[in-house]
Amino acid sequence: MSLAATASEALAKGRARDDVERDAAFLAAVTELQALTKSDLAAVNDEILARMHSPVAMIPELAGHLISAGGKRLRPILTLASAKLFDYAGQDHVKLAAAVELIHGATLLHDDVVDGSALRRGASTANIIWGNKESVLVGDFIFARAFELMVEARDLRVLKALSHASGVIAEGEVLQLTTQKNLAAKFETYIEVVKAKTAALFAAATEVGGLISERSPEEEKAIRAFGLNFGIAYQLIDDVLDYDGFEASLGKTLGDDFREGKMTAPVVFAVARAREDEKSFWRRTIADGDINDGDFENACMLMQRDGAIDDTIACARDYAERALDALRRAPDNKYAEALSNLVITSIARAS
Amino acid sequence: MSLAATASEALAKGRARDDVERDAAFLAAVTELQALTKSDLAAVNDEILARMHSPVAMIPELAGHLISAGGKRLRPILTLASAKLFDYAGQDHVKLAAAVELIHGATLLHDDVVDGSALRRGASTANIIWGNKESVLVGDFIFARAFELMVEARDLRVLKALSHASGVIAEGEVLQLTTQKNLAAKFETYIEVVKAKTAALFAAATEVGGLISERSPEEEKAIRAFGLNFGIAYQLIDDVLDYDGFEASLGKTLGDDFREGKMTAPVVFAVARAREDEKSFWRRTIADGDINDGDFENACMLMQRDGAIDDTIACARDYAERALDALRRAPDNKYAEALSNLVITSIARAS
Numbered sequence: 001m002s003l004a005a006t007a008s009e010a011l012a013k014g015r016a017r018d019d020v021e022r023d024a025a026f027l028a029a030v031t032e033l034q035a036l037t038k039s040d041l042a043a044v045n046d047e048i049l050a051r052m053h054s055p056v057a058m059i060p061e062l063a064g065h066l067i068s069a070g071g072k073r074l075r076p077i078l079t080l081a082s083a084k085l086f087d088y089a090g091q092d093h094v095k096l097a098a099a100v101e102l103i104h105g106a107t108l109l110h111d112d113v114v115d116g117s118a119l120r121r122g123a124s125t126a127n128i129i130w131g132n133k134e135s136v137l138v139g140d141f142i143f144a145r146a147f148e149l150m151v152e153a154r155d156l157r158v159l160k161a162l163s164h165a166s167g168v169i170a171e172g173e174v175l176q177l178t179t180q181k182n183l184a185a186k187f188e189t190y191i192e193v194v195k196a197k198t199a200a201l202f203a204a205a206t207e208v209g210g211l212i213s214e215r216s217p218e219e220e221k222a223i224r225a226f227g228l229n230f231g232i233a234y235q236l237i238d239d240v241l242d243y244d245g246f247e248a249s250l251g252k253t254l255g256d257d258f259r260e261g262k263m264t265a266p267v268v269f270a271v272a273r274a275r276e277d278e279k280s281f282w283r284r285t286i287a288d289g290d291i292n293d294g295d296f297e298n299a300c301m302l303m304q305r306d307g308a309i310d311d312t313i314a315c316a317r318d319y320a321e322r323a324l325d326a327l328r329r330a331p332d333n334k335y336a337e338a339l340s341n342l343v344i345t346s347i348a349r350a351s
Numbered sequence: 352m353s354l355a356a357t358a359s360e361a362l363a364k365g366r367a368r369d370d371v372e373r374d375a376a377f378l379a380a381v382t383e384l385q386a387l388t389k390s391d392l393a394a395v396n397d398e399i400l401a402r403m404h405s406p407v408a409m410i411p412e413l414a415g416h417l418i419s420a421g422g423k424r425l426r427p428i429l430t431l432a433s434a435k436l437f438d439y440a441g442q443d444h445v446k447l448a449a450a451v452e453l454i455h456g457a458t459l460l461h462d463d464v465v466d467g468s469a470l471r472r473g474a475s476t477a478n479i480i481w482g483n484k485e486s487v488l489v490g491d492f493i494f495a496r497a498f499e500l501m502v503e504a505r506d507l508r509v510l511k512a513l514s515h516a517s518g519v520i521a522e523g524e525v526l527q528l529t530t531q532k533n534l535a536a537k538f539e540t541y542i543e544v545v546k547a548k549t550a551a552l553f554a555a556a557t558e559v560g561g562l563i564s565e566r567s568p569e570e571e572k573a574i575r576a577f578g579l580n581f582g583i584a585y586q587l588i589d590d591v592l593d594y595d596g597f598e599a600s601l602g603k604t605l606g607d608d609f610r611e612g613k614m615t616a617p618v619v620f621a622v623a624r625a626r627e628d629e630k631s632f633w634r635r636t637i638a639d640g641d642i643n644d645g646d647f648e649n650a651c652m653l654m655q656r657d658g659a660i661d662d663t664i665a666c667a668r669d670y671a672e673r674a675l676d677a678l679r680r681a682p683d684n685k686y687a688e689a690l691s692n693l694v695i696t697s698i699a700r701a702s
Contacts, residue, residue, distance in 0.1 A: 056526045110491060114484040133465040136487055137524045140461060143491070144518035147498055151510045159502045159510070167495035173488045175407045 007324035010344050011317050026345040030072050033338045037080040040094055044076050047098040051145045062130050062138045067105045071121060075205045076101040078339075082209025082223050085335040092153040092212050099153075099162065100205045102146035107169055107197075109139035114177065115260055119253055157211050165204035172196025181261035181287050187268050194235045195228070202231030222329035229323035230343050236316035239264035240350040243300050244309055255296040261286045265315065269308035270299070278302065313350055320347045358675035361695050362668050377696040381423050384689045388431040391445055395427050398449040402496045413481050413489045418456045422472060426556045427452040429690075433560025433574050436686040443504040443563050450504075450513065451556045453497035458520055458548075460490035465528065466611055470604050508562050516555035523547025532612035532638050538619050545586045546579070553582030573680035580674035581694050587667035590615035591701040594651050595660055606647045612637045616666065620659035621650070629653065664701055671698045 034041055052063040076097035083093035111117070112125040113132045119125065127135040143166070150162050176193045179185040206227030210220040242257040243266050257264050263286070271282050284290050285299065303309045320343050327340055385392055403414040427448035434444035462468070463476040464483045470476065478486040494517070501513050527544045530536040557578030561571040593608040594617050608615050614637070622633050635641045636650065654660045671694050678691055 054522055054525075056522055056529065058529055059522065059525055107491075110487055114487060132483075133528060134525065136461055136465060137521055137528065139491075140458075140494070141518055141521035141525065143494065144514060144521055147514035148511070148518060151507060151514050154507055156502060156505055160499070163495060163498035163502050167492055167499060170488055170492035170495055171405055171407050171410065174405075174410055174485065174492065177484055177488065178407065178409055 007321040008317075010324065010340065011320055011347055022345075022348050026342075026349050029338070029342045029345040030074065030077070033077050033081055033342060034073070036335060036338055037077055037084065040080045040084075040097070041073060041077065043094045044073070044080070044097045044101065047094060047149070048101060051098065051102065051149060052142070054141070058130065058134060059138055059141055062126050062134060063105070063142055065123075065129065066109060066120075066126055067101070067142075071101075073101060075104050075201060078202060078205040078227060079209050081335045081339055082206040082227070083213055084209075085223070085330055085333065085339070086210060086213035086215050086219065087331075088209065088213040090212065092155065092158075093209060095149050095153050096158060096162075096208050096212065097205075099146045099150040100201065100208070102142050102149065103162070103166055103169070104201060106139045106143035106146065107173070107201075109135045109142065111173070113139075114173070115256070117256065153212070155212060158208050161204045161207050161211065165200045168196045168200040172198075172200065176262070179263045181289065182263060183271050183282055183287050185263035185268060187265065190263060190265055190268055191232070194232050194239075198235040199228050199231030202234070203228035206230075219330055222326045225326035226323050226330070226339070229319045229326060230346075233316045233319035233323060233343065234346050236265060236312055236319065237347055237350050240266060240309055240312050240316070242266075243303055244350060258285070258296055258299055259289075259291060261289055265312040266303050266308045267299075269311050270303045270306055273306040273308065274302065309350075313347075316347055316350075320344070358672040359668075361675065361691070362671055362698055364695070373696075373699050373701075377693075377700050380689070380693045380696040381425065381428070384428050384432055384693060385424070387686060387689055388428055388435065391431045391435075391448070392424060392428065394445045395424070395431070395448045395452065398445060398500070399452060402449065402453065402500060403493070405492070409481065409485060410489055410492055413477050413485060414456070414493055416474075416480065417460060417471075417477055418452070418493075422452075424452060426455050426552060429553060429556040429578060430560050432686045432690055433557040433578070434564055435560075436574070436681055436684065436690070437561060437564035437566050437570065438682075439560065439564040441563065443506065444560060446500050446504050447509060447513075447559050447563065448556075450497045450501040451552065451559070453493050453500065454513065454517055454520070455552060457490045457494035457497065458524070458552075460486045460493065462524070464490075465524070466607070468607065504563070506563060509559050512555045512558050512562065516551045519547045519551040523549075523551065527613070530614045532640065533614060534622050534633055534638050536614035536619060538616065541614060541616055541619055542583070545583050545590075549586040550579050550582030553585070554579035557581075570681055573677045576677035577674050577681070577690070580670045580677060581697075584667045584670035584674060584694065585697050587616060587663055587670065588698055588701050591617060591660055591663050591667070593617075594654055595701060609636070609647055609650055610640075610642060612640055616663040617654050617659045618650075620662050621654045621657055624657040624659065625653065660701075664698075667698055667701075671695070 048067055052060045052067065054060060079097035079100050080093055108120070109126055112120060113127045113135045117125050118128050126138070150159055172193050172195070175189070176197060179189055179193065203224050204227070207220065207224035210223040239257065242254065242264070245254060267286060274282055281298065285295050323343050324340055327336055330336060399418055403411045403418065405411055430448035430451050431444055459471070460477055463471060464478045464486045468476050469479050477489070501510055523544050523546070526540070527548060530540055530544065554575050558571065558575035561574040590608065593605065593615070596605060618637060625633055632649065636646050674694050675691055678687055681687060
């Protein structure tokens, strides 16, 4: 048994590291998976670049800026590793992993337009360099190319899973938009947003690896549950890091969610626990978007004081446990071990 | 033989009508096709409404505003009529026609954001009522739902045709954006834009009717060529009407293309034929977007004087002839007759 005796034991072990080690541990886990899927991942990158070709020069330029430059390739790695976990011997996992990354890329382009973001992965966003209109249209192009790619794999169950996930992602983005600046937003709604905008694609990415491997319904369900719960846990930690992370390793500006009035878990918890005289602070900053020097630091202080950060991390650990439990219902091999390690270290990014 | 003896004879006949009759003739041709596909079209509308359902209330609200309210349903009618033209007896044409209309709807939402349009079909656009962010995200949702729908028809050739068309549409929109305000844009580039942003979906809409009917490759090719050439002709006339139409029957503001600096055929022709002292007029208005009272009227006058309008219409008639020629390679029945009439009257909207 290569996995730790229990999921919570493994998560506790990950937590024991110090600040610098934590980030390095997560990156090492990603690197390990990249190494395990090395030649497939190179084929995925080639496929992505080839699909961005267009006689309209702006398309490969803009898409290349987003997609070819950097990114951990977390989602396509999930597809590749899930297929390999099940001993998949074909070649469709490469096309599908590329399609998953392209769906992700298209949503990033549109997200950055919607959020007005200026920085991603340490570089200027496409909407800043090329413009909002261009980002919307190239996002549509990338999304369409993702569909063309997945159609080539000729598997209707896979097509159903990925097209459904794409709709759910957009639904989650709209739901997030309608809860923005709304101090009454509930934790349950936040989890719905996270499930839809992030976890649905993680779930589809891993599920697809199971579907093409033609395993038992139980194993297909297990690998999907792994992806779904890991996705939720991952996003919860991301939302913590927006208040409690290191700007250099995040590759984006700290406090973006705060400035955009996003009702992520740390804010939802902090608002619920605010003292009567502090409520006006959250109203002014989150609801009214009137943010001055020192407000972000004050928000972080209140979140720490009232346990909003700790409770969000605890919630992430809970979903991570579910992910690890699901993974135990799949074969136990080096891919399972690497995926397990990915979950554990991703949670330990915060804590 | 129910079609006129030659395509150009039929087009000349359509041209002979006066102003008021022209618009009424086109609407009558649409109504005729709506009547021929009546129960299928009702099923398409039900399918569309059902697919816009979401627990996120804003989605059916915004999508409903765009999709359920009005629109001629030209593209889904093309799918339905093409299938019936080939005696298709199944039910997949309804799902696919709905998917075609949803792809169109998603692109309209994004177009209106990109163009900053305020009016469509005589009503305020979704970006004006709900906002740009909302329109981008709901557009993504509608696009994803279109894919879910077409996957249900379980036909990989259809999926390939429609996903490819979706990519080409986005490519055309980007190309249009890069030629905007560029006085050096060529007529060939304009035709590329029209083929991609409009005709690709017309072509896929009719092709799909052929594919599901499992006809000979020649007939599949013919019905696709019909849609493609009709699409080009239709867009050319639309671009004429932006300078030479009736605002009331267009349902949008006259001169939108002019104000956006779009290099449509009338502008491309007019700029090429401008006298030396008129070139600064086109530079100021189209390239620099500095538009004053009377400029639009002056642009229209120059277009009439130099034959820019007439030549665009002549070009549309040429593509319409190709569409009618292609249609002659398909069965000759009441659907062919109605489609032929649609082409003829759509060209006669201008002239």
